[in-house]
Amino acid sequence: MSCCNQRLRRTAPIRSGGSRNELVPSKPARMNGWSWPPQAAQVIGWFVFIYMAIVSFGMYIPLLPPPWNHVAYALVGIAFVLHFVTHLAAEIIDPADASVRAKQTYSNPMPLFDRTKQPHVIQDLHCYLCDVKVGPKVKHCGVCNKCIEDFDHHCKWLNNCVGVRNYGYFFVALCSATFGTLMLIMIILFIFIQHYLHPDDLRTAPQFNNLLTNDTWLVFLPSAPVKTTSAGLLIVAFFTVLLSLVSLLLLGHLLGLHLYLLYKGISTYDYIKMQRQKEARNKDLEVEKANDTKHHNKATNSQTHSIDCEPKLASNTSACDKLSFSSRISESICTELENFKTPVERDSSLHYSADDTSKDYGVLSESSSRVWGVGSEFGADVSECLRSDSVPQVQNPLGSSVMIPEDIRHQT
Incomplete structure (x- = not known):
């Protein structure tokens, strides 16, 4: 009934499928x-x-x-x-x-x-x-x-x-x-x-x-008294x-x-608006705290895993360093001595015989001692490297010792 009494105006936007505006009360x-x-x-x-x-x-x-x-x-x-x-x-x-x-x-x-x-x-x-x-x-x-x-x-x-x-x-x-x-x-x-x-x-x-009993009570006094019971009055x-x-x-x-x-x-409208803004801020803070907690937990878990892996990696690295330390020393010294050879010596080292081995060894030992100060205090690995400098050598992959081919070993 209320809709019939209201006037209708064309206030709604035009729909895509229609050619006229919808009538809205x-x-x-x-x-x-x-x-x-x-x-x-x-x-x-x-x-x-x-x-x-x-x-x-x-x-x-x-x-x-x-x-x-x-x-x-x-x-x-x-x-x-x-x-x-x-x-x-x-x-x-x-x-x-x-x-x-x-x-x-x-x-x-x-x-x-x-x-x-x-x-x-x-x-x-x-x-x-x-x-x-x-x-x-x-x-x-x-x-x-x-x-x-x-x-x-x-x-x-x-x-x-x-x-x-x-x-x-x-x-x-x-x-x-x-x-x-x-x-x-x-x-x-x-x-x-x-x-x-x-x-x-x-x-x-x-x-x-005028009442004979005390169980009867009067209401609407004094102009129009009406009788009632005690239970009715109390109810x-x-x-x-x-x-x-x-x-x-x-x-x-x-x-x-x-x-x-x-x-x-302030007004009630202002109070309600401030309360809504406060609730919105509290919700944003709760969301931020939840996100911070998640990030903190992820960071803690990743830090725990990295701490567990570091000792193993450190121990493996130190073990590898200990095993290859002497071989690196020997290889580096041999490489430096090789760089100090003259081109003639480098060429003559390719044509060797059993008689030249002792001569080369003596010259090389004397020259290396004068230039680098290499003596017996550097250990057997360095001395072996110096003695076998002019002989083709094969590096042992499992250690720091120098391996001489079998046929040359028989010749020496």
């Missing part, structure tokens, strides 16, 4: 909390208020002994009347910005927001939906579909936005509801205790004199206390939050 702006349709929280709030008013003034406050009943009438009455007036004012007042209230008739449908044309509803202090210039603290409410001056939050219990124009009424309604609910809980608890300890203190009204009291405790918990939490916001000088 536009959403008109809401004037205040009484604009149709009401929200469920708003209806529940009014029913709770009416129920507590009836129970307080019709059942339990009249049972209090004087003068406490007069005090309770005054305090609870002021709280309930103040809450009724301020709650009603917070719902009726239009919290929209002055430029919106001057232009908006609340009868024409509003265009829908298209993110393909504008990244934000309000950009450069201009609202593209309301088509007005707004202030820096103005926000466009998606529920009410209008710009709210000094936007605080959209209240479901009021079915209206809370801005600078109705925030004072909202705060007074919150305080009065909290005080009235607390007073009602105290009154019912006093009656519940006195019902078992001193029931006569609760039966001081003149109408109780209603128990249910009322539970409902009042739940209401007090919600109201106390909301009042504490707004007292904190007033102390900080």
Whole structure:
């Protein structure tokens, strides 16, 4: 039924397969909390208020002994009347910005927001939906579909936005509801205790004199007394206390939050935005910590493997160095001595005989001793290398000793 009453505008983008724009129902702006349709929280709030008013003034406050009943009438009455007036004012007042209230008739449908044309509803202090210039603290409410001056939050219990124009009424309604609910809980608890300890203190009204038994109780005193039982009175009291405790918990939490916001000088919208940013930062930090932990574990595992392999590699290297040290010394000295030979000596070494071997050995030993200072202190490997310099040699691959071919060994 609600869709039939709304006007249709061609506001949707053109589809690739169609030749015309799709008809989309536009959403008109809401004037205040009484604009149709009401929200469920708003209806529940009014029913709770009416129920507590009836129970307080019709059942339990009249049972209090004087003068406490007069005090309770005054305090609870002021709280309930103040809450009724301020709650009603917070719902009726239009919290929209002055430029919106001057232009908006609340009868024409509003265009829908298209993110393909504008990244934000309000950009450069201009609202593209309301088509007005707004202030820096103005926000466009998606529920009410209008710009709210000094936007605080959209209240479901009021079915209206809370801005600078109705925030004072909202705060007074919150305080009065909290005080009235607390007073009602105290009154019912006093009656519940006195019902078992001193029931006569609760039966001081003149109408109780005509009752013959103490099990019968009267409610809606003094104008319209109605008889009820003791069990019925206590059952209603128990249910009322539970409902009042739940209401007090919600109201106390909301009042504490707004007292904190007033102390900080921020709005509910700013508080929620900061909380979301804080949660996003915490999530990013958790992701970074998880990544750092993974990298640290990988680095620890790789370091452990490298530490395990290093001793083995070091031991193998040292063993190889020990085995080939003497052979490298012998080979290096032989190579240097070979470089000091004259070309004639290099050629004559290719044509050797058994008689030239001793001569070459003597000359080579004497010359090598004069040039390099090589003596017997360098060991048998070096001496063997010097003695067999002019003889073709074969290096033993398993050690540092020099091997002479078998046929030459027989000749020598």
